[in-house]
Amino acid sequence: MRILLAGGAGYIGSHVALVLLEAGHEVLVVDDYSNSSRTAIGRVENLTERSVEVIDCDLADLTASRAALHGQQFDAVIHLAGLKAVGESVAKPAHYYRTNLTSTLNLLELMADHGVNKLVFSSSATVYAPAAEGVQNLDEDQPAGTGITNPYGWTKAMNEQIIRDIQHSRPELEAVLLRYFNPVGAHPSGRIGEDPSGIPNNLMPFVAQVAIGRRDRLAVFGDQYPTHDGTGVRDYIHVMDLAEGHLAALDHLRAGVATYNLGTGEGQSVFDVVQAFSDASGREIPYEIVAPRPGDVAKAVADPSKANRELNWRAKRTFAEACRDSWAWQSQNPNGYSAG
Numbered sequence: 415m416r417i418l419l420a421g422g423a424g425y426i427g428s429h430v431a432l433v434l435l436e437a438g439h440e441v442l443v444v445d446d447y448s449n450s451s452r453t454a455i456g457r458v459e460n461l462t463e464r465s466v467e468v469i470d471c472d473l474a475d476l477t478a479s480r481a482a483l484h485g486q487q488f489d490a491v492i493h494l495a496g497l498k499a500v501g502e503s504v505a506k507p508a509h510y511y512r513t514n515l516t517s518t519l520n521l522l523e524l525m526a527d528h529g530v531n532k533l534v535f536s537s538s539a540t541v542y543a544p545a546a547e548g549v550q551n552l553d554e555d556q557p558a559g560t561g562i563t564n565p566y567g568w569t570k571a572m573n574e575q576i577i578r579d580i581q582h583s584r585p586e587l588e589a590v591l592l593r594y595f596n597p598v599g600a601h602p603s604g605r606i607g608e609d610p611s612g613i614p615n616n617l618m619p620f621v622a623q624v625a626i627g628r629r630d631r632l633a634v635f636g637d638q639y640p641t642h643d644g645t646g647v648r649d650y651i652h653v654m655d656l657a658e659g660h661l662a663a664l665d666h667l668r669a670g671v672a673t674y675n676l677g678t679g680e681g682q683s684v685f686d687v688v689q690a691f692s693d694a695s696g697r698e699i700p701y702e703i704v705a706p707r708p709g710d711v712a713k714a715v716a717d718p719s720k721a722n723r724e725l726n727w728r729a730k731r732t733f734a735e736a737c738r739d740s741w742a743w744q745s746q747n748p749n750g751y752s753a754g
């Protein structure tokens with residue numbers, strides 16, 4: 415298939431592009447480079463020895479997107495374009511709603527223009543309500559779309575609803591919503607990886623920057639949670655496993671909207687992450703305990719059995735491999751994609 419990959423130059427998008435190319439698909443990337451890099455796509459081309467067509471375009475601008483895609487043919491859309499910084503979304507909610515919702519509405523309209531019915535959407539475990547007492551791993555039937563603590567998370571839940579409603583009005587639409595848990599790691603070559611702009615919001619890139627010496631120490635957001643060591647527990651999934659989940663979802667598309675968790679089913683605490691990254695890098699990770707971050711939950715771990723069963727997909731790589739690959743990326747590219 416020829417696949418329009420919206421947001422294909424970003425962290426997850428570049429790994430999805432690589433996996434699609436290796437599976438024999440053609441990839442058309444649409445990206446506005448607001449939080450991504452042309453270099454990433456160049457490296458994907460080198461790694462796969464395949465070429466990728468790239469359209470520099472803001473999907474929130476329908477007129478410009480129509481013009482940019484005029485005459486282009488594609489069979490399916492994988493939509494990973496969007497703003498994703500939780501704190502920024504609290505400060506600039508209108509910007510987040512406008513960008514993340516408009517780009518989805520526009521993509522759905524562009525799909526109709528081009529007679530395309532296949533859509534894989536990048537959703538997030540953030541759509542789940544905090545787990546009720548006694549619930550261990552989150553399956554797709556857990557309550558979602560309530561108790562979300564920031565506009566970024568709401569845009570994911572709202573985009574899911576937009577896709578469901580539009581599918582209802584266009585029954586030929588085949589959509590899969592992928593609820594990512596916490597993507598980490600990098601391609602094992604260390605050539606592509608996560609390059610957050612500014613101070614990383616997320617744990618793994620922050621820890622990697624402490625290990626390389628770009629940051630002094632990690633702030634651990636709370637050590638009094640009801641978890642095995644008091645720090646927050648998450649389901650960290652290797653980005654290559656996550657990327658392969660998109661390939662599996664493409665193979666599974668059929669009329670309707672299906673929802674899948676992409677996670678490992680295993681939980682790691684903040685201290686577990688610090689230890690594993692220290693082992694992988696051979697560096698010490700200094701840290702201090704600070705107050706919990708507002709909006710954080712104690713634990714969020716996937717029940718990935720629906721994706722295992724129906725998509726014939728499972729996360730295969732270990733957390734130690736994710737740390738090793740993340741360190742390969744960080745140590746070979748201490749300043750990410752910028753040369754400085």
Ligand code: UD1
Pocket residue numbers: 498500538539540566567596615616617618620632633634635636645646647648684707708709710714
């Ligand atoms: C966060 C977002 C989520 C988003 C996801 C991917 C919040 C509340 N949630 O998930 O909406 O989909 O990123 O972008 O922001 N931690 C530290 N110190 C740090 C950073 C994190 O101790 O400097 C801890 C957190 O408290 C948490 C764990 O590490 O227990 C993971 O945090 P993070 O990587 O930000 O992911 P989430 O909070 O799960």
